[in-house]
Amino acid sequence: MTTPFDMSLVQRGARLRRTPFFDATQRYGAKGYTVYNHMLFPVRFGDFEEEYWHLIHHVTLWDVAVERQVEITGPDALKLANMLTPRDLSRCAVGQGKYVVITAEDGGIVNDPVLLRLGADHFWLALADSDVLLWARGVALGKGLKVRLCEPDVSPLQVQGPKARPVVEALFGDRVSALRYYHFFETTLDGIPVLVTRTGWTGEVGYEIYLRDGSRGDELWERVMAAGEPHNIRPTGPSDIRRIEAGILNWGADMTLENNVYEVGLERLVDDDKKDDYIGRDALRRIRAAGPRRKLVGVEIGGEPLEMNATKWPVRKEGPLVGQITSAVYSPRLTKNIGYAMLPAESAPAGTRLTVVTPDGDREATVVPMPFIDPEKEIPKT
Amino acid sequence: MTTPFDMSLVQRGARLRRTPFFDATQRYGAKGYTVYNHMLFPVRFGDFEEEYWHLIHHVTLWDVAVERQVEITGPDALKLANMLTPRDLSRCAVGQGKYVVITAEDGGIVNDPVLLRLGADHFWLALADSDVLLWARGVALGKGLKVRLCEPDVSPLQVQGPKARPVVEALFGDRVSALRYYHFFETTLDGIPVLVTRTGWTGEVGYEIYLRDGSRGDELWERVMAAGEPHNIRPTGPSDIRRIEAGILNWGADMTLENNVYEVGLERLVDDDKKDDYIGRDALRRIRAAGPRRKLVGVEIGGEPLEMNATKWPVRKEGPLVGQITSAVYSPRLTKNIGYAMLPAESAPAGTRLTVVTPDGDREATVVPMPFIDPEKEIPKT
Numbered sequence: 001m002t003t004p005f006d007m008s009l010v011q012r013g014a015r016l017r018r019t020p021f022f023d024a025t026q027r028y029g030a031k032g033y034t035v036y037n038h039m040l041f042p043v044r045f046g047d048f049e050e051e052y053w054h055l056i057h058h059v060t061l062w063d064v065a066v067e068r069q070v071e072i073t074g075p076d077a078l079k080l081a082n083m084l085t086p087r088d089l090s091r092c093a094v095g096q097g098k099y100v101v102i103t104a105e106d107g108g109i110v111n112d113p114v115l116l117r118l119g120a121d122h123f124w125l126a127l128a129d130s131d132v133l134l135w136a137r138g139v140a141l142g143k144g145l146k147v148r149l150c151e152p153d154v155s156p157l158q159v160q161g162p163k164a165r166p167v168v169e170a171l172f173g174d175r176v177s178a179l180r181y182y183h184f185f186e187t188t189l190d191g192i193p194v195l196v197t198r199t200g201w202t203g204e205v206g207y208e209i210y211l212r213d214g215s216r217g218d219e220l221w222e223r224v225m226a227a228g229e230p231h232n233i234r235p236t237g238p239s240d241i242r243r244i245e246a247g248i249l250n251w252g253a254d255m256t257l258e259n260n261v262y263e264v265g266l267e268r269l270v271d272d273d274k275k276d277d278y279i280g281r282d283a284l285r286r287i288r289a290a291g292p293r294r295k296l297v298g299v300e301i302g303g304e305p306l307e308m309n310a311t312k313w314p315v316r317k318e319g320p321l322v323g324q325i326t327s328a329v330y331s332p333r334l335t336k337n338i339g340y341a342m343l344p345a346e347s348a349p350a351g352t353r354l355t356v357v358t359p360d361g362d363r364e365a366t367v368v369p370m371p372f373i374d375p376e377k378e379i380p381k382t
Numbered sequence: 383m384t385t386p387f388d389m390s391l392v393q394r395g396a397r398l399r400r401t402p403f404f405d406a407t408q409r410y411g412a413k414g415y416t417v418y419n420h421m422l423f424p425v426r427f428g429d430f431e432e433e434y435w436h437l438i439h440h441v442t443l444w445d446v447a448v449e450r451q452v453e454i455t456g457p458d459a460l461k462l463a464n465m466l467t468p469r470d471l472s473r474c475a476v477g478q479g480k481y482v483v484i485t486a487e488d489g490g491i492v493n494d495p496v497l498l499r500l501g502a503d504h505f506w507l508a509l510a511d512s513d514v515l516l517w518a519r520g521v522a523l524g525k526g527l528k529v530r531l532c533e534p535d536v537s538p539l540q541v542q543g544p545k546a547r548p549v550v551e552a553l554f555g556d557r558v559s560a561l562r563y564y565h566f567f568e569t570t571l572d573g574i575p576v577l578v579t580r581t582g583w584t585g586e587v588g589y590e591i592y593l594r595d596g597s598r599g600d601e602l603w604e605r606v607m608a609a610g611e612p613h614n615i616r617p618t619g620p621s622d623i624r625r626i627e628a629g630i631l632n633w634g635a636d637m638t639l640e641n642n643v644y645e646v647g648l649e650r651l652v653d654d655d656k657k658d659d660y661i662g663r664d665a666l667r668r669i670r671a672a673g674p675r676r677k678l679v680g681v682e683i684g685g686e687p688l689e690m691n692a693t694k695w696p697v698r699k700e701g702p703l704v705g706q707i708t709s710a711v712y713s714p715r716l717t718k719n720i721g722y723a724m725l726p727a728e729s730a731p732a733g734t735r736l737t738v739v740t741p742d743g744d745r746e747a748t749v750v751p752m753p754f755i756d757p758e759k760e761i762p763k764t
Contacts, residue, residue, distance in 0.1 A: 144524075
């Protein structure tokens with residue numbers, strides 16, 4: 001449909017993997033690819049703002065096969081999974097998912113996957129961009145656990161936007177409307193094995209379709225596009241604008257192995273009454289008792305609409321450098337520049353005035369509450 | 383000097399890190415960036431073949447800061463390092479480096495770094511593209527070892543080519559010519575802390591300069607460029623053509639976690655008489671005794687000069703699919719298409735005839751001995 005993107009700009013040789021939807025993304029005119037979990041990731045098909053508005057008003061299809069899975073099976077699967085995260089997985093039913101953090105022994109965040117429980121001793125972790133398979137294998141080896149750990153042939157698509165439900169219903173029927181948030185079902189579509197979750201990275205209505213046979217990626221893609229046609233579906237990259245409006249964090253930018261849940265506002269992912277031990281428990285208790293030294297907070301940044309930051313921008317408070325902007329973007333709905341800043345705890349209260357050092361000069365900024373768009377008080381989508 | 387590369391083609395937000403040499407690579411007109419260890423990696427400044435000839439005749443400078451280090455220190459540092467690899471590190475002196483594989487419990491190759499021993503209990507692993515920090519932390523946690531593991535502020539440059547020595551000598555003096563292969567020294571350059579190794583990814587004469595203060599990347603880059611000016615130095619990406627001629631493998635393409643040393647011809651990295659136990663020992667003994675099921679072999683591929691493969695290409699033998707080409711490229715010196723194929727052991731003997739399924743049609747190929755260019759019988763560089 002358009003000239004394919006010149007892959008030699010981001011690739012040399014066969015080190016980086018292509019997703020099962022790669023040919024489709026080329027055919028539909030992906031204009032940029034980044035790399036995520038050693039795999040090529042289409043990040044845009046058009047203009048970012050145009051893709052944002054399409055997500056807000058219609059429905060979008062994303063190739064997020066880069067959310068590689070770690071599969072945990074074997075007699076000690078629950079034991080290991082429960083050891084990897086501060087959430088209490090004894091409360092996660094088969095057919096249910098949870099947003100979790102994987103924590104290191106010092107409380108650092110190794111990754112923030114969606115965990116799905118497929119069976120009593122069968123888990124998937126849909127990963128952000130770090131090699132959790134190596135972490136989990138290292139831990140299991142040291143602890144002598146009886147588990148099988150692998151990266152299965154599983155490749156998610158996201159279908160996101162206010163018209164996502166009729167699209168996914170057209171494909172999978174009535175089960176879709178009954179699906180609760182973070183739950184899933186397993187099924188087939190013309191014999192293509194898939195798993196359908198009600199999850200996503202937007203704050204909009206959204207589903208993920210996990211393809212379980214990489215050889216059928218193109219077929220599944222075209223089925224979703226066909227089901228979406230009456231609803232004006234279009235392929236896009238993930239929307240940073242929308243996820244920042246919703247207060248969603250991006251591992252690697254807004255949080256890393258150097259941060260803990262108390263710093264980045266993910267303390268809800270720690271079940272304080274969890275009975276089983278897990279990696280990082282002692283460290284997290286110490287951090288909670290002492291209070292985190294740093295805090296990730298929402299900021300509004302003044303001036304003209306910003307280009308999204310490509311590096312972390314330094315932040316000053318009354319002169320001295322105190323922290324960094326981790327993500328910053330212009331919200332066309334709020335008609336403001338919004339983002340996150342990692343700041344010393346004492347600079348974190350709402351109302352704190354800051355100066356942001358952007359590549360194009362300094363800008364004034366203010367700490368504000370998050371999320372920027374409260375899902376309970378949705379502003380008009382106009 | 384030229385229009386900077388449009389980073390939005392490969393990047394969105396601040397998830398991917400930039401190297402300390404990023405501004406320099408932009409200034410010198412890098413034309414493509416890939417991603418390696420979560421960091422942007424300039425892979426070309428000009429035409430690949432032109433860069434190859436420059437490497438063969440002159441000297442080239444590469445930003446390989448993406449070779450991120452894992453630093454191992456603490457009372458159990460030697461114990462852990464020695465546990466991670468089949469090489470016997472009791473024979474690695476301080477000031478010495480070794481090319482090693484990091485092996486999983488099933489013998490799989492987690493990574494193939496250059497290991498440097500900076501002290502009795504102080505090691506660096508200069509990594510290929512996988513999160514060995516997570517693997518090593520997972521192992522250390524399970525085994526209860528007293529170590530400190532981190533990613534230090536260390537960023538290598540490669541200076542490669544027949545005129546590399548006078549360039550590096552101009553910077554660091556007489557110590558350079560005395561430096562033995564895989565040895566290093568620590569020093570400063572106008573106060574910039576560095577470590578200089580005689581290593582590289584070419585089969586040509588080469589050095590790496592490990593910058594130990596990321597804030598001084600631009601300064602170091604310009605010092606190397608100035609020292610190289612009389613020798614016609616130029617910034618390039620790594621040369622796949624030259625490394626394939628030399629039989630050097632690229633982790634992620636030619637070997638992965640799914641392969642072991644016996645499959646990929648790296649059995650020299652196992653010290654059979656090593657006394658200390660290490661991860662994967664039992665598995666490797668079993669594989670050696672049974673013989674590997676697959677082998678990575680050299681192939682010559684017929685027909686016109688190839689564009690380097692961007693995916694693994696299927697390989698047929700007398701009809702059926704038997705394996706894959708992992709890397710294939712045209713060698714302008716050998717005036718042949720050369721590469722590697724992963725094949726069943728019974729199809730691996732030299733002389734075996736194959737058919738390679740390229741995106742542009744089938745080609746005949748033959749298994750040949752490696753390396754393609756014997757360093758002892760160097761062919762004329764004309």
